[in-house]
Amino acid sequence: MEIKKATTIHDIAKALNLNSSTISRALNNHPRVSQTTRDKVKAKASELNYQPNNLAANLRTNKSNTIGVVIPFLSRYFFSTAIAGIEDVAQAYGYNVIITQTKDITEKEKESINTLLKSRVEGILISPAMYNDDIEHIEKAINQQIPIFCFDRYAEGFQTTRVIMDDRKTALLMCNHLIQQGAKKITVLSGYKTASIYSNRQKGIIDSYIKHDIDLKHLNIKEMELDTHKAYCYVKDLVEKGNVPDAIYALNDMTAFGAIKALNETKLSVPKDVLVVGFSNEPLSELFTPSLTTVNQPAYEMGKLVAKKLILHLEDNEELLTSETSILKSELIIRESSLRRRKKV
Amino acid sequence: MEIKKATTIHDIAKALNLNSSTISRALNNHPRVSQTTRDKVKAKASELNYQPNNLAANLRTNKSNTIGVVIPFLSRYFFSTAIAGIEDVAQAYGYNVIITQTKDITEKEKESINTLLKSRVEGILISPAMYNDDIEHIEKAINQQIPIFCFDRYAEGFQTTRVIMDDRKTALLMCNHLIQQGAKKITVLSGYKTASIYSNRQKGIIDSYIKHDIDLKHLNIKEMELDTHKAYCYVKDLVEKGNVPDAIYALNDMTAFGAIKALNETKLSVPKDVLVVGFSNEPLSELFTPSLTTVNQPAYEMGKLVAKKLILHLEDNEELLTSETSILKSELIIRESSLRRRKKV
DNA sequence: GTGAAAGCGCTAACAG
DNA sequence: CTGTTAGCGCTTTCAC
Numbered sequence: 067m068e069i070k071k072a073t074t075i076h077d078i079a080k081a082l083n084l085n086s087s088t089i090s091r092a093l094n095n096h097p098r099v100s101q102t103t104r105d106k107v108k109a110k111a112s113e114l115n116y117q118p119n120n121l122a123a124n125l126r127t128n129k130s131n132t133i134g135v136v137i138p139f140l141s142r143y144f145f146s147t148a149i150a151g152i153e154d155v156a157q158a159y160g161y162n163v164i165i166t167q168t169k170d171i172t173e174k175e176k177e178s179i180n181t182l183l184k185s186r187v188e189g190i191l192i193s194p195a196m197y198n199d200d201i202e203h204i205e206k207a208i209n210q211q212i213p214i215f216c217f218d219r220y221a222e223g224f225q226t227t228r229v230i231m232d233d234r235k236t237a238l239l240m241c242n243h244l245i246q247q248g249a250k251k252i253t254v255l256s257g258y259k260t261a262s263i264y265s266n267r268q269k270g271i272i273d274s275y276i277k278h279d280i281d282l283k284h285l286n287i288k289e290m291e292l293d294t295h296k297a298y299c300y301v302k303d304l305v306e307k308g309n310v311p312d313a314i315y316a317l318n319d320m321t322a323f324g325a326i327k328a329l330n331e332t333k334l335s336v337p338k339d340v341l342v343v344g345f346s347n348e349p350l351s352e353l354f355t356p357s358l359t360t361v362n363q364p365a366y367e368m369g370k371l372v373a374k375k376l377i378l379h380l381e382d383n384e385e386l387l388t389s390e391t392s393i394l395k396s397e398l399i400i401r402e403s404s405l406r407r408r409k410k411v
Numbered sequence: 412m413e414i415k416k417a418t419t420i421h422d423i424a425k426a427l428n429l430n431s432s433t434i435s436r437a438l439n440n441h442p443r444v445s446q447t448t449r450d451k452v453k454a455k456a457s458e459l460n461y462q463p464n465n466l467a468a469n470l471r472t473n474k475s476n477t478i479g480v481v482i483p484f485l486s487r488y489f490f491s492t493a494i495a496g497i498e499d500v501a502q503a504y505g506y507n508v509i510i511t512q513t514k515d516i517t518e519k520e521k522e523s524i525n526t527l528l529k530s531r532v533e534g535i536l537i538s539p540a541m542y543n544d545d546i547e548h549i550e551k552a553i554n555q556q557i558p559i560f561c562f563d564r565y566a567e568g569f570q571t572t573r574v575i576m577d578d579r580k581t582a583l584l585m586c587n588h589l590i591q592q593g594a595k596k597i598t599v600l601s602g603y604k605t606a607s608i609y610s611n612r613q614k615g616i617i618d619s620y621i622k623h624d625i626d627l628k629h630l631n632i633k634e635m636e637l638d639t640h641k642a643y644c645y646v647k648d649l650v651e652k653g654n655v656p657d658a659i660y661a662l663n664d665m666t667a668f669g670a671i672k673a674l675n676e677t678k679l680s681v682p683k684d685v686l687v688v689g690f691s692n693e694p695l696s697e698l699f700t701p702s703l704t705t706v707n708q709p710a711y712e713m714g715k716l717v718a719k720k721l722i723l724h725l726e727d728n729e730e731l732l733t734s735e736t737s738i739l740k741s742e743l744i745i746r747e748s749s750l751r752r753r754k755k756v
Numbered sequence: 757g758t759g760a761a762a763g764c765g766c767t768a769a770c771a772g
Numbered sequence: 773c774t775g776t777t778a779g780c781g782c783t784t785t786c787a788c
Contacts, residue, residue, distance in 0.1 A: 074781055085759045090783060098757060117529060121470045122781035125764050130466060140498070146491040153485070153510060162530055164507050165498060185507060186466055210417075210462075294698065323698040330700070350695045353639065353668040355675070419765055430775045435767060443773055467765035470780050 073114040082110055093118065132162040133376060134182030136192040138170040144346055144365045145193070148217065151369025152191060159377045161188075170196045176203040183207060189376045190214040194221040196261040213379055217372040220262045225389035227379070229372040233263050236361050236396045237270030238277075240315065240343055243359075243398065245278050247406050249313035249341055253304065254287045255297050255325065256317045264289075267317055267345070292317060297324030305332045313341035313404070319348040319360055326354075326403070341404045356402035363396045418459040427455055438463065477507040478721060479527030481537040483515040489691055489710045490538070493562065496714025497536060504722045506533075515541045521548040528552060534721045535559040539566040541606040558724055562717040565607045570734035572724070574717040578608050581706050581741045582615030583622075585660065585688055588704075588743065590623050592751050594658035594686055598649065599632045600642050600670065601662045609634075612662055612690070637662060642669030650677045658686035658749070664693040664705055671699075671748070686749045701747035708741045 075089040082089075084103065091099045092107035110116075124130050135152060137145045149165060156163045164185055166178035175195045182190055183206070190207055192214055201223050207214045208224065215227040244252060254271055257264040268287055275282055286309075290296050297316060304310070305328065314329075316322035322344030326336050336342050336356055344351060344360040351358040371392065420434040427434075429448065436444045437452035455461075469475050480497060482490045494510060501508045509530055511523035520540045527535055528551070535552055537559055546568050552559045553569065560572040589597060599616055602609040613632055620627055631654075635641050642661060649655070650673065659674075661667035667689030671681050681687050681701055689696060689705040696703040716737065 072781095076781080086781090087760080087783075088758055090781095091758085094783085100757060103757080117531075119470075119531065119781055120529065121466060121475060121531060122764090123783070125464075125466045125470050125766090126781080126783045128764070140495045141488060141491040143486060143488070146486040149510075150485045150512060153512065157511070157526065162507075162509050165494075165510065166502070167495060167498065181502065184462060184465065186462075186464060294694075320694065323695060327698055348695065349639075349665065350668060350693065350699075353672055353699075354695075355700050417765095421765080431765090432767075432776080433774055435765095436774085439767090445773060448773085464765055467780090468767070470782090471765080471767045473780065 072119070073116045074119070075116075077114060078107060078110050078116060081114070082106060130162075130186040130188055131160060132164060132185060132187045133373070133380075134164045134166065134178075134185065134187035134190045136166050136168060136175060136178045136182070136190060136194075138168050138193060138195060140165060140167050143348055144218075144363065147365035148193075148369035151366040151371075152373040153369075155370050155373035155377065159381075161377060168195045172197055172200070179203045179207055183210060183212065187212065188380050191372055191376060192216055192221075193218045194261070196258055213376065215372055215376050215379075217368055218263065222262070227372075227375055227389065228391045229368055229375065230391065230393055231263070231363055231368070231396050232393045233266035233396075234270035234273070236398070237267035237315075238274045239270075239398055240345075240359075240361065241271045241274035242278075243400065243404065244313045244315065244341055244343065245274065245280070247313070247337075247341055247404060249311075250280055251284045251312045252286070252315055253301075253311040253313070254285070254315045254317065255292065255300070255321045256287055256289050257292045258289050264317060271315065286311065292321045294320045294324035297321040298328045301325045301328035302332065305329065305334065310334065311340065313343070315343050317345045319344035319346055319351050319358060322351075322358055322360070322403075323354070326356075326358075337403050337405055341406070343404045347399060351399075352401065354403075359401045359404035360399050361396045362399050364394055368394055417464070418461045419464070420461075422459060423452060423455050423461060426459070427451060475507075475531040475533055476505060477509060477530060477532045478718070478725075479509045479511065479523075479530070479532035479535045481511050481513060481520060481523045481527070481535060481539075483513050483538060483540060485510060485512050488693055489563075489708065492710035493538075493714035496711040496716075497718040498714075500715050500718035500722065504726075506722060513540045517542055517545070524548045524552055528555060528557065532557065533725050536717055536721060537561055537566075538563045539606075541603055558721065560717055560721050560724075562713055563608065567607070572717075572720055572734065573736045574713055574720065575736065575738055576608070576708055576713070576741050577738045578611040578741075579615035579618070581743070582612035583618045584615075584743055585690075585704075585706065586616045586619035587622075588745065588749065589658045589660065589686055589688065590619065590625070592658070592686055592749060594656075595625055596629045596657045597631070597660055598646075598656040598658070599630070599660045599662065600637065600645070600666045601632055601634050602637045603634050609662060616660065631656065637666045639665045639669035642666040643673045646670045646673035647677065650674065650679065655679065656685065658688070660688050662690045664689035664691055664696050664703060667696075667703055667705070667748075668699070671701075671703075682748050682750055686751070688749045692744055696744075697746065699748075704746045704749035705744050706741045707744050709739055713739055 075086045078089045079086040089107055092104045168175040172195050201221050217229045220228045259265040275285055314325045322342050326342050329340055334340050344358050347360045347362040351360050420431045423434045424431040434452055437449045513520040517540050546566050562574045565573045604610040659670045667687050671687050674685055679685050689703050692705045692707040696705050
């Protein structure tokens with residue numbers, strides 16, 4: 067089997083009777099190279115099917131041109147959409163992206179960070195695992211001068227650039243909406259407070275109760291793994307014990323659907339008997355019967371923004387800025403599941 | 412600003428009064444190195460916080476340890492799940508993964524392949540764009556000795572390893588099911604035949620009609636972009652023109668939901684008046700009312716399998732095998748939307 | 757404007 | 773078992 071070696075700048079140099087450094091300069095549009103040679107070089111390069119070897123260039127310049135991403139689950143719509151944004155920006159700037167998943171387990175998150183550091187990423191984008199008490203591994207990256215930016219979720223205990231949603235405000239608005247629709251006794255299905263997003267959303271809900279001067283004893287916040295089946299079981303149990311709330315506020319859509327299923331099976335109607343709202347606008351939420359009131363989060367834009375911030379930071383060497391928090395606006399999508407009087411379709 | 416350089420094998424060598432090649436060997440568990448020095452080296456390495464520089468190793472061995480992935484949309488559940496499988500296998504074997512999206516556009520697919528070739532990937536995993544008439548860019552990769560394996564979808568015109576679903580058989584079985592439920596006049600909402608999966612599913616449906624000896628004039632195959640809204644419009648139009656079918660077979664779930672919405676709005680009930688089935692088992696399909704009959708595809712396993720095949724191929728240098736098609740089994744999930752007599756819950 | 761030369765960090769002959 | 777040496781392909785001073 068014939069193994070033809072890839073053409074290098076030396077091949078081009080030989081063919082053109084030039085020095086390889088000139089080839090390098092010409093290809094990189096270095097100013098100190100004449101237009102004529104530049105043209106000649108480029109012509110020859112494409113003639114010989116030259117493909118620059120980034121590995122070598124990266125080694126020389128000590129830049130991997132790679133950023134790492136750490137997320138809980140790639141298969142969640144929110145994250146895959148955010149990643150799409152990250153990928154698009156990275157590609158535009160000539161960066162590669164390595165994606166790692168933690169399945170929301172701190173142990174895996176540590177492995178992820180290690181993998182990324184070994185791959186010599188120049189920076190890391192992370193949405194930390196839910197049960198994150200220790201951030202030792204994050205500090206490790208920081209100690210190696212690898213910037214580590216947070217998106218969507220953030221870990222406490224270290225300063226960095228964060229691109230997050232206005233979770234607290236949004237939860238407040240949604241809770242206001244429920245109260246306006248007549249709800250007072252609300253059950254919240256939340257993830258654990260150790261994840262910033264859930265902690266903030268809980269705060270927003272409490273804000274709303276206080277603002278409306280409703281006794282917090284009417285508020286039932288249940289922390290759990292936000293999974294359809296677990297929500298289903300919890301709500302079923304709740305109803306069977308006679309604790310039917312006025313409204314269920316699930317902090318993600320999947321959970322809201324579990325709740326609706328449980329309610330339907332216990333002959334309670336949504337929204338007639340119980341209002342239900344979700345969070346994060348899964349693509350199917352609109353098509354459900356009843357269509358689900360939820361929060362639309364600009365995941366793609368968030369991915370783009372945080373990636374752009376990281377890359378600009380890498381290229382600027384702006385060491386001054388130690389921390390910056392950008393908050394993106396989410397949008398309430400009011401649909402049938404939270405309207406006492408059913409919307410006309 | 413203090414810039415501390417990363418420790419290299421030379422630093423370890425100096426500290427231990429050994430040669431850097433010995434360090435290299437010790438770290439790579441080369442057999443010809445004594446246990447004592449190996450231990451010493453490893454101890455020193457972790458003491459100095461040594462992180463191997465893959466870039467350099469890769470350059471030397473001329474292996475990037477990277478595979479590329481080309482898919483239509485990262486944010487589709489099927490693909491993000493498959494990618495999760497690919498990532499997991501790649502990580503286990505020490506490979507990095509670069510993901511690119513084509514949005515089902517051939518032009519973008521060409522760019523993707525170019526990007527991957529420039530990044531010196533060792534192999535490519537592709538699920539080709541829908542409208543793929545030309546495969547020039549794929550041939551380009553092959554010419555550069557970069558293996559390019561297909562998963563889920565495949566392009567005609569070149570031989571390679573393929574890991575796909577048994578689309579034809581599955582579509583046949585599903586169509587049998589619809590016919591058994593009394594359907595005869597079926598409308599199929601399909602993607603364009605230029606994507607292998609849709610072409611094969613169409614064939615399976617026709618197989619079923621022939622097997623049951625039903626005149627094909629009762630079969631209405633509509634090719635379209637498989638998007639919820641387009642399906643909704645098409646079905647609505649169909650019904651308004653009085654062409655109500657016995658069943659709608661949507662070749663993905665999102666489309667099925669569009670169809671159901673249109674039917675509901677025209678006062679037709681699913682499954683009483685019209686049966687509806689989908690394809691690919693989105694996570695919410697089970698929770699819909701009515702719950703959706705669909706096909707469960709082992710996306711994660713498919714990702715794992717194709718990634719494993721590629722990596723083993725890369726490591727074996729087995730040049731003998733030019734083509735192999737693995738077909739994975741999908742599974743019919745019969746739920747309420749296709750049962751004349753409503754299932755008890 | 758171009759050439760010469762060194763070296764990024766690592767691996768892999770080849771010696772011993 | 774360990775050391776010597778060369779070099780992967782590229783960039784980047786420093787010359788001229």
